[in-house]
Amino acid sequence: MRGRRALHLDPRVRFATLVGPGALFIVLFLLIPLLSIVVFSFWRTESYELISDWNVNNYEAVLGEWIYLKFLLKSLAMAAAVSAICLVYAWPCAYLIAKHGGRYKLVLVLLTAAPFLTGILLRITAMQQILGPIGLVNMALMELGAQPIQVLMYTNIASAVGLIYLWIPFMLLAIYLSLFNFNFELLEVAKVNGARPWRAFFEVTWPLNWMGTAIGIVLVFIPTFAASVTPRFLGGPNGSMFVNRLEHQFGSAGTWALGSAMGVVMCVASLVVIFVLWRTVRLRRAGFTGAGA
Numbered sequence: 301m302r303g304r305r306a307l308h309l310d311p312r313v314r315f316a317t318l319v320g321p322g323a324l325f326i327v328l329f330l331l332i333p334l335l336s337i338v339v340f341s342f343w344r345t346e347s348y349e350l351i352s353d354w355n356v357n358n359y360e361a362v363l364g365e366w367i368y369l370k371f372l373l374k375s376l377a378m379a380a381a382v383s384a385i386c387l388v389y390a391w392p393c394a395y396l397i398a399k400h401g402g403r404y405k406l407v408l409v410l411l412t413a414a415p416f417l418t419g420i421l422l423r424i425t426a427m428q429q430i431l432g433p434i435g436l437v438n439m440a441l442m443e444l445g446a447q448p449i450q451v452l453m454y455t456n457i458a459s460a461v462g463l464i465y466l467w468i469p470f471m472l473l474a475i476y477l478s479l480f481n482f483n484f485e486l487l488e489v490a491k492v493n494g495a496r497p498w499r500a501f502f503e504v505t506w507p508l509n510w511m512g513t514a515i516g517i518v519l520v521f522i523p524t525f526a527a528s529v530t531p532r533f534l535g536g537p538n539g540s541m542f543v544n545r546l547e548h549q550f551g552s553a554g555t556w557a558l559g560s561a562m563g564v565v566m567c568v569a570s571l572v573v574i575f576v577l578w579r580t581v582r583l584r585r586a587g588f589t590g591a592g593a
Contacts, residue, residue: 334567337560337563337564338560338564340556340557340560341358341359341557341560341561341563341564342354342355342356342358342557343355343557343560344357344358344557345554345555345556345557345558348554348556350556350557358557358558358560358561359561359564359565361558361561362558362561362562362565363565368542368545368562371540371541371542371544371545372542372565372569374541374542375525375541375542375543376525376569378456378459378460378463378524378525378541379520379521379522379524379525380521381460382460382463382464382467382520382521382524383471383517383520383521383524385460385464386464386467386468386471386516386520387471387513387516387517387520389464389468389471390468390471390472390475390516391475391513393412393472394472394473394475394476394479395475395479395505397409397476398476398479398480398482399479399484409472409473409476412468412469412472412473413469413473415465415466415469416469420466420529420530421529423465423466424462424529424530424533424534425533427458427461427462427465427534428453428533428534431452431453431458431461431534432452432453433448433450433453435452435453437449437452438452453534453536454534454535454536454537454538454539455535455536455538455539456535456538456539458534458535458536458539459527459530459531459534459535459539459541461534462530462533462534463524463527463530466523466530467519467520467523467524468520470516470519470520470523471516471517471519471520472516473516474512474513474515474516474519475509475512475513475516476512477512478509478511478512478513478515479509479512482505482508482509486504486505486508487500487501487504487505490503490504507582510580510581510582511581514577514578514580514581517577518573518574518577521570521573522570522573522574525542525566525569525570526543526566526570527541527543528541528543528544528547531543531544532544542562542566543566545562546559546562546563546566549562
């Protein structure tokens, strides 16, 4: 009985009991599939079958052939543009909510996430009804006697608008949470010392809340980079992104090895973005004084 009680109270046993199930789940359903994709990327596909013929031809195709490189660069540019627009829009909104929201802060933040009460397909369909050739925008223009704007639908602009609409709540929430515990009296001190509002923002507010901003950029950049449904429905034939080409490899083309290499390239590109942003974060400047700061 004593041995069992000692085993039951052993911190290492309790830690393993608590962490073990989660760690096993991650290994089985995350790490092993990812490792499989990496392995398959060095194989080749023949007649819809994976053949363990180790080579780097798939990576040479993805990074060397313009047809694939074009979509990769296009997706990176789209993700960067959407992240930048979300950043410019979300910062003032989050700032106003955090500083002037009062007791309605939580309600205002939740309202920004109201679109998530419906599925992504319904939200994209709603955007089609707004931006389409006979959507609300063009119908209003025609009622005013103006010509409809064709560029609003089935273009990269339509894809960008849809992606901004989908992911901007993530950016706003990340920045708001960063501003939640920010001491706004620091801005008054900066003004007393002669700093204009813009200078106070860029030298006080922005640096002290950069961690939340960086997290928001990641939360927008990664899903935009990996978006497939929105470009397909809003971008049309000319709005295809890198992920749409990747899906084609696992679908009708049946070139799974090439698709695996494209997936690995996407993962590496995403990790590079995360690493670059992580290197810009200064924990002590953000007020974090824990170990490793």
